[in-house]
Amino acid sequence: MVTAAAKAKSRKARQMDRAALERVADVFRVFSEPTRLAIIQSLKGGARNVNELVEELGTSQANISKQLRLLYDARILNREKQGNQVFYSIDEDIVFPLCELVCVKLNREARERAPYDFSI
Amino acid sequence: MVTAAAKAKSRKARQMDRAALERVADVFRVFSEPTRLAIIQSLKGGARNVNELVEELGTSQANISKQLRLLYDARILNREKQGNQVFYSIDEDIVFPLCELVCVKLNREARERAPYDFSI
């Protein structure tokens, strides 16, 4: 007899383990905060230094720096020091298709309900 | 004179506002927990009822139900009641390309460092 648990186990063989799923989750988590998305949105227009981002995004410099570090550690952003300043830019080609997929989903749903136009 | 703030403002004109960014962040957040990814991974093999998922994923039934509700509310999953049971299935075509983009990124990075094979 083939139990449900056995079926589950055989399925499991082809699957990522918990640790791998956590790595995937970590990547999604980086994109799961509006401030970080705002940074990405801004950097779509090209490299910016920290102060430019602070002015544009209207939150504290400390917070911007923190989120930039997170994005940098996740290998989403590139970092380049120029004298006194640090310029960040997008260094990961998955960023745009990833955001576009989500925006397309939201636009499709919004078309029946809300006036937003989602597109980073 | 064109100030940095003015430049920032004109960039802002073409951009999503905070509320829209939060909607985008919400979608990413749904994908940012390993248990929910495990559910998605399991449902890739077809519809499952709650008990099957509980057996397969090794967490409490209450927790599975909670995460299923989250995924359903985010319009990621489809829900179908059959008598006593409730079957869930993937109801969102962005799920696989979204996961694949992230897995490709991680595999590329892992190729130089870790032994995982990321693919939901």
Added chain:
DNA sequence: CTATTGCATAGCTGTATGACCATATACAAT
């Protein structure tokens, strides 16, 4: 009817983290 099974929900706890303030560090200008 009552019992059982399958799922959902409420309440709780611990942990993670976004945002703030203050401060530290690094480089530049004088």
Added chain:
DNA sequence: ATTGTATATGGTCATACAGCTATGCAATAG
């Protein structure tokens, strides 16, 4: 060297939320 400017970091607070236990509720079985 001193002062100023740009960025990073440590500490704190408040909030969000995954997972747990207990319970509620719906559908079937007996």
